[in-house]
Amino acid sequence: MPDDPAKRSNPELAEATIWLSRIATMIAPGLVGLWLDHRFGTRYLALCGLVLGVLSGGTQIVQAMRKEFGSEDRPRSAGDSEERRPSGGTGP
Numbered sequence: 001m002p003d004d005p006a007k008r009s010n011p012e013l014a015e016a017t018i019w020l021s022r023i024a025t026m027i028a029p030g031l032v033g034l035w036l037d038h039r040f041g042t043r044y045l046a047l048c049g050l051v052l053g054v055l056s057g058g059t060q061i062v063q064a065m066r067k068e069f070g071s072e073d074r075p076r077s078a079g080d081s082e083e084r085r086p087s088g089g090t091g092p
Contacts, residue, residue, distance in 0.1 A: 022064070026057030 033049025036042070 018064075022057055022060050025060060026053040029053035029056070 029052045030046055030050035033046040033052075036045040036049075
C-alpha cells in the first residue's frame with residue numbers, strides 16, 4: 001500500500017499542535033483561576049493563574065527557541081574563543 005494514510009507524516013500539523021499546546025499552557029491557568037475566583041468569591045486567583053501561565057508558556061517557548069536555534073548548530077565567529085581570560089587582570 002503506497003499511500004497508507006496511517007504512515008504519512010505531516011510535520012506542519014505536528015508543529016501546529018505543539019504551538020497550540022504551548023498557547024493553551026499559557027491560557028489555561030488563567031481560566032482556572034478565573035473559575036476559582038467565581039467559585040470562592042476571590043479576586044486574585046485569575047491574576048495568579050495568568051502569571052503562572054505566562055511564565056510556564058514563556059519557559060516552553062524559550063526552550064523551543066534554544067532547541068531550534070541553539071549554540072550547537074551555530075558556527076563560531078571570530079570573536080568566540082575556547083578559553084576565557086579572567087577579568088580584572090592586565091594581560092599581554
